[in-house]
Amino acid sequence: MAEALLQAEHLNVSVEDKQILFDIGLNIAPGETHVLMGPNGAGKSTLGYALMGSPRYKTTGSLLFKGEEIVGLPADQRAKKGMFLSFQEPLEVPGLSLESFLRSAVSERTGVKVRPWEFRKQMRKVMELLEISPEKAERGLNVGFSGGEKKKAEILQMLLFRPDLAILDETDSGLDVDAVRLVAEGIRTYQQEAGGALLIITHSTRILDPLRIDRTHIMVDGSLVYEGDASLVAKVNESGYDEFIAMKKA
Amino acid sequence: MKEKTQVEAIDRSVYDIRDAETGNWKVDAGLTEEIIEQISDEKNDPDWMRAFRLHCLSVYRSLRVPDWGPSIEGLDMDHIVTYVRRGKRMSNTWEEVPQDIKDTFERLGIPEAERKSLAGVGAQYDSELVYHNVREEVAAQGVIYTDLESAMRGPYADMIREHFMKLVPPTDHKFAALHGAVWSGGSFVYVPKNVEVAIPLQSYFRLNAKGAGQFEHTLIIVDEGASLHFIEGCSAPKYNVANLHAGCVELFVGKNAKLRYSTIENWSKNMYNLNTKRAIVEEGARMEWVSGSFGSHVSYLYPMTILKGDRSQMEFTGITFAGEGQNLDTGAKVVHQGSDTSSYVNTKSISKSGGISTFRSSVVVTENARRAKSAVSCESLMLDDQSRSDTIPAMDIRSGDADIGHEAQIGRISDEAVFYLMSRGISEEDARAMIVSGFADNVSKELPLEYAVEMNNLIRLEMKGTVG
Incomplete structure (x- = not known):
């Protein structure tokens, strides 16, 4: 087995003294794609937030990224080490244009000031791939974006930042058929051309179809109860989570 | 990881360099007839102005200090020096400006801005203009940009007498009366009919003397069909005694004319900024205000626009940033007199570290103003729990067909x-x-x-x- 990119051991996560995630163990090797499934309220999004370093959650246990302990590290440092989280509900920042935000984030991550016109060329190419209209770059970050446009803008960020691990939290929820196709194409580009690793939190299989899936995890009530290969996704879609819920109770 | 650093104030080092007050001529602190006479002598006032100043002093004595806004108890008029002048008179070349004053304005980037992007520059240091210059091609268009004192003795003497403190009469409030009594410096701008001044004029006001007041008067007349962008900037070094700024700005916007008045105010945090600005806008004309208030200990600032002519318009865009020890009371007033007039007020305020920011707006629509439109929007952002932000809107609508909107939002990061x-x-x-x-x-x-x-x-x- 290749050396892990992300390795969680005995990870416990709580918010305001209420424990939400229990004894999580997770291994993601470079370039691997993992899918995280589970019933509503199982704690899947919490895991995404906690891995990214949200200050709302208190985390104990061990979390190694590229062999380095990152528990307690703030989100910006985790991002700089190569992590990315696509938000289920991306935040709006009025007055901060998408383009200038992307440019300062890229400069911040690489430590190199990018030339505005070169950056614009690069950004426009990715926007074209995702069919995001160019005038959106001038708009405030996510301000006035439809649900689908927000998700596409998250994928745009992922493709420009080129993280080593991208956590996608319900990126396909609330999207129409066209948007799903474009988002899936963006993820496929990241997976196959950039060789990036993925942890995809999802309910449905719509964005998974064009992707190679290495592992599938099932979460119930804050615990990872079962792990399998790509075929597990189809199985869940056929028979739901009952079997896994029973597993948790047992 | 999160390092708590305490930064008392912003890095104001550029603004905070104080020049030595050597060679200054100044009046005694306080307010008496003798002091007013002294200022009049010093400025060689025409008789009407001398009489006006003394009249203003009696009005000042008869009016009470406002009791509805931030406290100005720390301001003791008996200790404010109302007139301070360096030995030299005004120059129109930088070379003639005294070296330390020149250095100050160099640090503030004024001469550089003039070379790059301005049609003319005025620089006031304490009570007097030290420099005034306007580009030749702009002067050739007939544009007058000079200090009020010399204009009062020149071919525009009647025009000044006709307009001076007519829009802001001394009876308006106590500090308007004070201004009328001791005003000094400021600018006079006249833009003739149909002349468009393509690049802005700028005046910069610097108050260096400790415990002094600055009372500059800005009088701008934009004639029919003409247009102008005027910028004013202000700053001062910080002292541990109160300084006072009670300037007055009177703007006359002629038929179908356009005036934009931009201000970046960055007074030091011992300043009481009690400033009065007012514009009267004729038929089809447009007034635009852009206002950034960052400095001062206490501010009272509510630029007022009188939409006198039909189809006249005003737009006000402002931001106020109140930090530690600051109580900034700002806003905008508009009076709709003409029909089909419109006003749009859009302000933002930010408060932090115990700073207080209050936004007051006043919209008046008179009986005869048909189809007036007004929209006021104020958004506040509070950066912590110690800070405060208030919005106080007032509306007095006397016509039946006005379209009035008001929106206020207070938020946090x-x-x-x-x-x-x-x-x-x-x-x-x-x-x-x-x-x-x-x-x-x-x-x-x-x-x-x-x-x-x-x-x-x-x-x-x-x-x-x-x-x-």
Whole structure:
């Protein structure tokens, strides 16, 4: 087995003294794609937030990224080490244009000031791939974006930042058929051309179809109860989570 | 990881350099007939002005200090020196300006701005203009840009007498009366009919003397069909005694004319800024205000627009940033007199470290103003729990067909938004500064570029050390 990119051991996560995630163990090797499934309220999004370093959650246990302990590290440092989280509900920042935000984030991550016109060329190419209209770059970050446009803008960020691990939290929820196709194409580009690793939190299989899936995890009530290969996704879609819920109770 | 740093105030080092007060001629502190006479002698006032000053002093004595706004108890008029002048008279070349004063304005970037992007510059140091110059091609268009004192003795003497403190009469409030009594310096601008001044004129006001007051008077007349952008900037070094600024701005916008008046006010935090600005707008004309208030200990500032003519318009865009020890009471007033007039007021206020920011708006629509339209929007951002932000709207609508809107919002920086930006690799401090700058963006967009940059730098400096 290749050396892990992300390795969680005995990870416990709580918010305001209420424990939400229990004894999580997770291994993601470079370039691997993992899918995280589970019933509503199982704690899947919490895991995404906690891995990214949200200050709302208190985390104990061990979390190694590229062999380095990152528990307690703030989100910006985790991002700089190569992590990315696509938000289920991306935040709006009025007055901060998408383009200038992307440019300062890229400069911040690489430590190199990018030339505005070169950056614009690069950004426009990715926007074209995702069919995001160019005038959106001038708009405030996510301000006035439809649900689908927000998700596409998250994928745009992922493709420009080129993280080593991208956590996608319900990126396909609330999207129409066209948007799903474009988002899936963006993820496929990241997976196959950039060789990036993925942890995809999802309910449905719509964005998974064009992707190679290495592992599938099932979460119930804050615990990872079962792990399998790509075929597990189809199985869940056929028979739901009952079997896994029973597993948790047992 | 989160390092709590305490930054007392922004890095004001550029503004805070004090010049030695050698060679100054000044009147005694306080207010007496003798002092007023002395100022009149010093300025060689025409008789009507001398009489007007003395009249203003009696009005001043008869009026009470306002009791509805921030406290101005720390301001003791018996200790304010109302007139301070360096030995030299005004120059129109930089070479003739005394070296230390020149250095001050060089540091503030005034001569550089003049070379690059201005049609004319006035620079006032304490009570008197030290420099005034207007580009030849602009002067050739018939544009007058000079100090009021010399204009009062020149071919525009009657025009000045006709307009001076007619829009803001001394009876308006106590500090307008004070201004009338001791005013000194400021600018007179006249733009003749149908002349468009393509690039802005700028006046910069610097108050250096400790415990002094600055009372400059700005009188701008934009004749029919003409247009002008006027910029004013102000700053002062910080002292531990009160300084006072009670300037007065009177703007006359002729039929179908257009005037934009931009201000970046960055007084030091011992300043009482009790400033009065007013514009009267004729038929089909347009008045635009852009106002950034960052400095001073206490401010009372509510630029007023009288939409006198039919189809006249006004737009006010403002931002106020109140930090520690600051109580900034700002706003805008508009009176709709003509029909089909419109006003649009859009302000943002930010308060932090116990700063208090109050926004007052007043919209008056008179009986005869048909189909008046007015929209007022005020958004406030509070950066911590110690700070305060209030919105006080007033409306007096006397016509039946007015279309009036008012919106106010008070918010905080959302932790979720900070985390969102941090998850992209941006530090917490930068994330907060980005959110605040974004909040102020629609105002900075209206400012001339170098001021927009300065405003963003001020925000960035103010945001330093707020991560706790």
